[in-house]
Amino acid sequence: MKWFDYSAPSSLSEALKLLRENSQALLLAGGTDLLVQMRAGRKQTDLVIDIKNIAELNQLVLDASGLRLGAAVPCYRIYNHRDIARGYPALSDVASLIGGTQIQGRASIGGNLCNAAPSADAVPLLIALGAICRIAGPSGERTVPVEEFCTAPGKTVLKQGELLVSLHLPPPKPHSGAAYLRFIPRNEMDIAVAGAGVSVELNNGNFQSVRIALGAVAPTPLYAKQAGDSLAGKPVNDACIQTAAELAKAAASPITDMRGTAEYRRHLCAVLTARALKQAIQRAQEAK
Amino acid sequence: MSSQFQVVGTRPVRHDGADKVTGRALYGADIQLAGLIHGFVLRSPHAHARIKRIDTSKAEAFPGVKAVITAADFPVTPDRIVDLGEGDTPLSYVRGNMLASGKVLYKGHAVAAVAATNVHIAEEAASLIEVEYEPLPCVLTAPDAMKDGAPILHDDLRMKELGEATDKPGNVAEHFRHVKGAVEDGFQLADKIIEREFSTATVHQGYIEPHNATALWNNDGRVLVWCSTQGSFVVRDVTACVLDLPVSQVKVTPMEIGGGFGGKIPVYLEPVAALLSKKSGRPVKIVMPRQAVLEATGPTPGSSIKVKIGATKDGRFTAAQATLAYEAGAYPGSMVGPGAMCVFAAYDIDHITIDGYDVCVNKPSTAAYRAPGASNAAFATESVVDELAETLGIDPIELRLRNAAKEGTRRADGPKYRKIGCVEVLEAMKNHPHYKAPLEGPNRGRGVAVGFWFNVGLPSSVNIAVNADGTVNLVEGSTDIGGTRTSIAMQAAEVLGLPAESVLPSVVDTDSIGFTAVTGGSRTTFATGWAAHDAAQDVVRQIKERAAALWETTADKVKHSRGVYSCNGKSATFAELAAKLGETGGPVVGRAAINPRGVGGSFSGVITDVEVDPDTGKTTILRFTSFQDAGRAIHPSYVEGQMQGGSVQGIGWALNEEYYMSADGVMQNSSLLDYRMPTSLDLPMIDTHIVEVPNPAHPFGVRGVGEANIVPPPAAIANAIYRAAGVRMRRLPMNPPAVMEAVWRKP
Incomplete structure (x- = not known):
């Protein structure tokens, strides 16, 4: 690893100024991906900007407008937050799924998104929950739906000088539930071979609306819109769930690599989508 | 069984336990020496390639770099067979695996090494070494490598077949056969025959502590090494052989080991660190990155x-x-x-x-x-x-x-x-x-x-020195991987009739104990434990002589049972006799050096x-x-x-x-x-x-x-x-x- 400078600005404007002045700068929130990549020589920079001291990026606010989650909020703050566990239990699950305890002390959901790994555990769920990304840059702020944020492995819509400030989740609707399931060969400390995030809204035994997203089966986390939409208005039963699962499988375009074959991954898309739907349905039914 | 033994079969606290659980135990990476610099090994990006040219000049000129070496820095010696601890192998292979010459044979094969004032400089300087490769087709499984026309790793390799040298080139180093009875006749007697084919993947031992070595080529010509190894004497002998030194010119101090499972018998870094030290005049430490551990140290065969x-x-x-x-x-x-x-x-x-x-x-x-x-x-x-x-x-x-x-x-x-x-x-x-x-x-x-x-059996040495307070110091040369300090000390304690805690075991460097083979082949509790048993018997024999001197009798008349020595109604404990060594003839040291059979x-x-x-x-x-x-x-x-x-x-x-x-x-x-x-x-x-x-x-x-x-x-x-x-x-x-x-x- 080469020498680099380190800066830890305490305001968003200061961070944006540093970003503007140093086109090669890399942002560090938890650093749990960045430092590994730098040590392995996959990323190099002369300046690392630590964004953990910026107030906006550490916000964790739950109110009538939903959840505002600062991009640098570490996972442990999420799963230790009682109201998040009540309102967004699937988000609590994901925050406790990423890494081990030490990693969760630093790693953030925003970082998981910006790292733009196809297998990022948080992203399919964020898509299912309809999260919106708030981005700040040289020409002000803009918002992007999370399903449009990742553009390729390791690549995002962030332009030169921009950074992710926060994620916004709409308030949970009545009779709704969400879930994220991933498949890993071990029981912990592993990268998803495939993942499925779903959210469902029920209405008198029928699906009102459903969002399904997949991980690790395409160049980016994948919003399987057709699979979710197929359930709108349909009764909650195994046949409908299986149909949606097959549509999710059809939407996937996985590769064969050390974590699994393409055929196996496609198969898992259906298995995980069905299982996640059942878990989300149960949560929605319990939510009343 | 409980009546048969006092110590064997019990579960005392391990002698090295306090150091291990408090983090005070010293491992190879903990070594700090005055003027220490750090090494980094440049590795091949190709699985199979001819090395056309290596130019280290830019790395040598890089600020902070103190030495750069390649295989050309090894002393030129004729090929011969070296004992690697669990088998013999030609020196050219041992040396070739430490730093490649002519060809690289796997991705991660070491090609050159740099020592610099810190490891980051060494790594960056290594990236400036220009290696011109001619990539060759590679072969990755035994069935593929056995096919006609497969890429050949060693042009000079000739198959040994059924015990005989042949002139067959290829990738098969040896084909052997064990025969008992007449297998076809045996199958004739069977009512049911099942034949199946299996394959297993290459897997790694997965020890948590990466390989490491620190070496100082001292001004008196001796090479001092600190490392993580299953066998300090193997490191000594291999290092001496590769550097063309007499074994007495290399002293190896084994540090605590964070796992080995057989994978810390081969020597990868020690001679490289020693050559970097010779060239730089400074002690050099190399710690292998995890990726290199997986890519370049011995896994088990697929x-x-x-x-x-x-x-x-x-x-x-x-x-x-x-x-x-x-x-x-x-x-x-x-x-x-x-x-x-x-x-x-x-x-x-x-x-x-x-x-x-x-x-x-x-x-x-x-x-x-x-x-x-x-x-x-x-x-x-x-x-x-x-x-x-x-x-x-x-x-x-x-x-x-x-x-x-x-x-x-x-x-x-x-x-x-x-x-x-x-x-x-x-x-x-x-x-x-x-x-x-x-x-x-x-x-x-x-x-x-x-x-x-x-x-396996193989040689082990143990010395036991008696302390005046009734304890003994047990000195041995077996790396303690699975609690063998204690299992060895317990065998001495059983013979001496002392509690396990009264035997204080130390694993020492190669200057301080007789030759001891690797901790491998499940031999340490068996063989070094046996040496401890014999060394303890040597102590008992000498203590009997001391008791005999005190009681004005002969040693053969002194009886020993469970730490108490007696003769004609007189008796004394081991501790009492230990306190009187000064007046009965001076220190007592028991020793044993064995090469046991009967594994x-x-x-x-x-x-x-x-x-x-x-x-x-x-x-x-x-x-x-x-x-x-x-x-x-x-x-x-x-x-x-x-x-x-x-x-x-x-x-x-x-x-x-x-x-x-x-x-x-x-x-x-x-x-x-x-x-x-x-x-x-x-x-x-x-x-x-x-x-x-x-x-x-x-x-x-x-x-x-x-x-x-x-x-x-x-x-x-x-x-x-x-x-x-x-x-x-x-x-x-x-x-x-x-x-x-x-x-x-x-x-």
């Missing part, structure tokens, strides 16, 4: 195995045949020899033929890994035996019992067993509550398997219950019981620890571990994230059942317990998966996609 066994209707094996082709990696010397020794070792069969092939491929040079070669072989044999049990309608343990090796059984490779515990292990399995417990629920299955490891092989067994997720193919180990003949368990906790450790490594090997190679020979999963060893969350409690069939040759009956436990797990898990999911898995690892695909293809 293998292709064919096993054929014939049996009568009533379950008597009539003949067995095996062909084993093991990947040696870059240099000849896979573990196919031990694999062939173990493949049918658990069974008494009249007619056996075993063919073994040692095959070079473009992967790192393989090393020992806990019963090296035996787990591969047992995976094949024990799977076929399980299929025979099913076909014949005989309980799988009962079938094994009907054919179990016993005293007098001759193995196909020659040796005739003395007292062994194969039957006793199988009886213990049959009678264990686990085997009798009902297994309920869908997608669940139970599997069993047995395994064998022959263990005792160890049998092991596994019963395991698994559940296979029918939708994902993922196997969950529900219950796992490990059985092993320890001969005599000196410290039962450490025996259980070995059994649990071997079981866990076997589970990892069975389920997920593998070198996942790209077609051009690059390991794709060279990190502990993607090289999936099991975590604590992937495992049930590993239950243990120690069987004790004492080794009649050893003073306390010790057999050695470090290895046999890793042999049966993959086969036992495969047999359990068959009962859970209905598919016979014949390739390791049996990871979720592999099981799922087998289920899809199930007829």
Whole structure:
């Protein structure tokens, strides 16, 4: 690893100024991906900007407008937050799924998104929950739906000088539930071979609306819109769930690599989508 | 047994425990010396390439760099055979693996090394070394490497065939055969013959502490080395040989070791650090990055195995045949020899033929890994035996019992067993509550398997000095990996009639103790423990003389029992006599240097219950019981620890571990994230059942317990998966996609 400078600005404007002045700068929130990549020589920079001291990026606010989650909020703050566990239990699950305890002390959901790994555990769920990304840059702020944020492995819509400030989740609707399931060969400390995030809204035994997203089966986390939409208005039963699962499988375009074959991954898309739907349905039914 | 021994069989706190749990124990990476600089090894990006040119000038000119070396810096000496600790090999191979010359033979092969004021500078300078490669086609598996027209690793390699040198070029370094009886005649007697092919992936020992070495080429010409090794004397001898020095000019201080499992017998870094030190005039430390540990240190061979066994209707094996082709990696010397020794070792069969092939491929040079070669072989044999049990309608343990090796059984490779515990292990399995417990629920299955490891003896030295307060200092040269300080000290304590805590063991450097072979082959508690027994007897003999001097009698009249010396109504404790050494003739030091015979092989067994997720193919180990003949368990906790450790490594090997190679020979999963060893969350409690069939040759009956436990797990898990999911898995690892695909293809 080469020498680099380190800066830890305490305001968003200061961070944006540093970003503007140093086109090669890399942002560090938890650093749990960045430092590994730098040590392995996959990323190099002369300046690392630590964004953990910026107030906006550490916000964790739950109110009538939903959840505002600062991009640098570490996972442990999420799963230790009682109201998040009540309102967004699937988000609590994901925050406790990423890494081990030490990693969760630093790693953030925003970082998981910006790292733009196809297998990022948080992203399919964020898509299912309809999260919106708030981005700040040289020409002000803009918002992007999370399903449009990742553009390729390791690549995002962030332009030169921009950074992710926060994620916004709409308030949970009545009779709704969400879930994220991933498949890993071990029981912990592993990268998803495939993942499925779903959210469902029920209405008198029928699906009102459903969002399904997949991980690790395409160049980016994948919003399987057709699979979710197929359930709108349909009764909650195994046949409908299986149909949606097959549509999710059809939407996937996985590769064969050390974590699994393409055929196996496609198969898992259906298995995980069905299982996640059942878990989300149960949560929605319990939510009343 | 409890009345027989005072110390042996008890569970005292380990002597090095406080240092280990408080983090004070010193490992190789902890070494700090005045003027210390840091080394970094440049490694090949190609699996197979000719080195056309190396230009180190830019690295040498880089600020902070103190030395750069390549293979050209090794002294020029004629090739000869070196003892690597667990086998002999030509010096040119040993040296060639430390720094490549002419060709690189695997991705990660060391090419040059840089020493600089810090490791980051060294790494950056290494990237400035210009190496011009001519990439060559690579070959990655034994079957491919044995084909006509396969890329050849060593142009000068000629096959040794059935003990004779030949002029056959290729990648097969050796083909050997063991024959017992007439195998075709034996198959004629069979009612049922099953023949199957198996393959196993390359797997790594997975020790947590990376290889490291610090070397100082001192101004007096001596080379001082601090390192993590299973055998300090092997490091000394190999380093001396490579550097063309007399062995006395190298002093090796073994630091604590963070795991070895056989993988810390080969020498990779020490001579490189020494040469960097010679060139820079400074002590040089090299710590291997994890990626290099996986890519460039010896894993265990991947293998292709064919096993054929014939049996009568009533379950008597009539003949067995095996062909084993093991990947040696870059240099000849896979573990196919031990694999062939173990493949049918658990069974008494009249007619056996075993063919073994040692095959070079473009992967790192393989090393020992806990019963090296035996787990591969047992995976094949024990799977076929399980299929025979099913076909014949005989309980799988009962079938094994009907054919179990016993005293007098001759193995196909020659040796005739003395007292062994194969039957006793199988009886213990049959009678264990686990085997009798009902297994309920869908997608669940139970599997069993047995395994064998022959263990080794080899030289050990021990000195014991008596302290005036009635304790003794025990000095030994065996790296303590699994609690052997304590298991050795306990054997001395038993002889001296002292509590284990009164024997203070130290593992010392190569200047301070007689030659001691590696901690490997499950030999340390057996051989160094035996030396401790003999050294303690030497102390007892001398203390008798001192008592005799005090009591004005002769030593032969002094009796010793449990630390009390007596004669004609007079008696004194060891401590009382120790306090009087000054007046009875001065210090007492007992010593023993031995090369013991009478090593005792160890049998092991596994019963395991698994559940296979029918939708994902993922196997969950529900219950796992490990059985092993320890001969005599000196410290039962450490025996259980070995059994649990071997079981866990076997589970990892069975389920997920593998070198996942790209077609051009690059390991794709060279990190502990993607090289999936099991975590604590992937495992049930590993239950243990120690069987004790004492080794009649050893003073306390010790057999050695470090290895046999890793042999049966993959086969036992495969047999359990068959009962859970209905598919016979014949390739390791049996990871979720592999099981799922087998289920899809199930007829």
